[in-house]
Amino acid sequence: MLDSLTVVMIPAAMSIVLSGILFSVSRDMPPDIRGVTRWAWGSFAVGVSGICFGGRGVFPDWLSIIVANIGLLAGVALWLWGTQQFYEWPETKRLIAGVVALGSAGIVWGTLVVPSYHFRLGVMTASLLYLYGGQLVLIVRYGFRHFSSAFLAAILSMQIIVIAVRGVTAALPGFSSGEFFSADIIQIVYFITYTVVSLLLAVGYVMVATQRLNAALAWHATRDSLTGVLNRRVFSEICEKELRRSVEARRPFSVFIIDLDHFKSINDRHGHAMGDTVLIDFCRKIEKAIGPNATFARLGGEEFVIGVDLSDADAIELAGAIRTSVAARSNPFLPHYTCSIGIATTRDLSATLTKLMAAADDALYLAKRAGRNAIKHGDFPQETAASGALLRSSTLTIP
Helix, strand or coil: CHHHHHHHHHHHHHHHHHHHHHHHHHHHCCCCCHHHHHHHHHHHHHHHHHHHHHEEEEEEHHHHHHHHHHHHHHHHHHHHHHHHHHHCCCCCHHHHHHHHHHHHHHHHHHHHHHCCCCHHHHHHHHHHHHHHHHHHHHHHHCCCHHHHHHHHHHHHHHHHHHHHHHHHHCCCCCCCCCCCCCCCHHHHHHHHHHHHHHHHHHHHHHHHHHHHHHHHHHHHHEEECCCCCHHHHHHHHHHHHHHHHHHCCCCCEEEEEEEECHHHHHHHHHHHHHHHHHHHHHHHHHHHHCCCEEEEEEEEEEEEEEEECCHHHHHHHHHHHHHHHCCCCCCCCCCCCCCCEEEEEEEECCCCCCHHHHHHHHHHHHHCCCCCCCCCCCCCCCECCCCEEEEEECCCEEE
């Protein structure tokens, strides 16, 4: 069987190794994913602390007791701080630092002033319960619903239960001998749990960080980096299927091509940063106007596209709501801007998204020629099922 010293030293060494993995993972993270570096430093501090604990009886007490316990507090505090950063929760640096400072003072007092193993154990139990508990609350309340988050929450719960049981039983006669490397059952269970949790916590952080990175990469692969709306490729994939389902069910499908009016002049007069802000504001207005049932994407520059299962009349009504929303000056710090909209609608089984978008683009061109801030419903060939004759929808302009 492994002795207590080996049980402490093995996870200490592994924590240091896993901290290196976390440091490597942190370098691959985009700037908007924070906290992984704090987890890495926390794992390193916990590993060094474990080595100091393992030197009890060999190293001087200031190293094997004071530095070891303070290092453990600092490591778990860094884990909590990293978790707050990772889940974008307001960082409570002062409170965390206060817990570490009070815990450290208690360790020094219980080692140098009034030496007491049970006092130090009580101080560490209270401090660690707060630090681990803070992480557990954040992960349960704000963590992403994914196996990695559930795994991390389970490991933290295990650690909290064992720490609480160890703290309570230490005060009861017959459960603890008062020695760090004693052979009592509670201490043995604590050491085994410490070994498992120290390793699995670092693994859990790696899993959560990797899952978040994969989600971020998937998001960036499907979204426009500035506005956050879908990109053209994903729009085509979605709307090709939506168009096919609609026409097979003999339902109309409409495409809107939308262009900001005189966007170049906004950039020239106010700068490109302001132009970017206008594009973002423009997208939020459209998203609010169209609701969740339409597919909205950026084609490029100041040109956007919407695909939605609507008839001619309903499409024109929605376009009117979009135009009104865009023209409304809801932010006094942004220049006033408007948009032009071209629409094409079809029920034709032979229709393709490319042709439908081309028809909407032609309608947009006519709307801009009509003076901008206008809606144009353009022509799109419609084939009747009976005769095969081509019909054309009427061209409508809303000034």
